[in-house]
Amino acid sequence: MNNLRWPTFIIITVAMCTALFLAIFLSGGTAATTAAVVIDPNRASFGICFGPERITCVVDGDTIWFEGRKIRIADINTPEISSPGCASERQLGERAKMRLQALLNQGSFSLQSIDRDQDKYGRDLRIITRDGQSLGDILVAEGLAERWQGYRRDWC
Structure with missing residues (x-):
């Protein structure tokens, strides 16, 4: 100096x-x-679920299998594809499923617990986030899901 x-x-x-x-x-x-940096610890290649063996795949717009655990995305509800009320519900549900698969495959993510660990069907209840943002919020913003209100609604 x-x-x-x-x-x-x-x-x-x-x-x-x-x-x-x-x-x-x-x-x-x-x-x-x-x-501060958010570190999302999970990363996987998600396919679409079919057949009896499900390890890491997407079932529908709000249900996935990750490392052999069935997970219900806790902060959203998406249209049904297994028993839809009408053809338009099935179509929207298929779009939600494909979009969720794309979002999960875009990078690392975190699984956040909520006030209860599992639902009545034995699925783990989690919010899926990336960099602190809910992937469910993205589906809601894109019109492919709604915020979870405690019950399924009719999408027809």
Whole structure:
């Protein structure tokens, strides 16, 4: 720093502090939240379920098998494909299933527990997230699901 003159040092320091402030401000966070990184521990290649052996696959828009465990996505409800009320429900359900498969295969994800571990059918109840965002919320935003309200509704 003996060769660095004070005015140059001050200009460089102010520029660095300004850049840091702008990065934090434009990201909408604070230094603590900007530095936080969400690590999603799960990753798999999901197919579509068929046949009796199900390890890692998508059943429908709100049910998957992951590493041999049947999981019901707890924060959404999607149209039925196994016993739909009408043809349009089956079509929308198929779209939800394919979209869920695509979302799961896009990268790592987390499985978040809710207030109870399983439903009455023995399925694990989980919310599936990536980078802190619910994949169910994406399906809802795209019109392929609705928020879970505690019961199935008629999609016809």
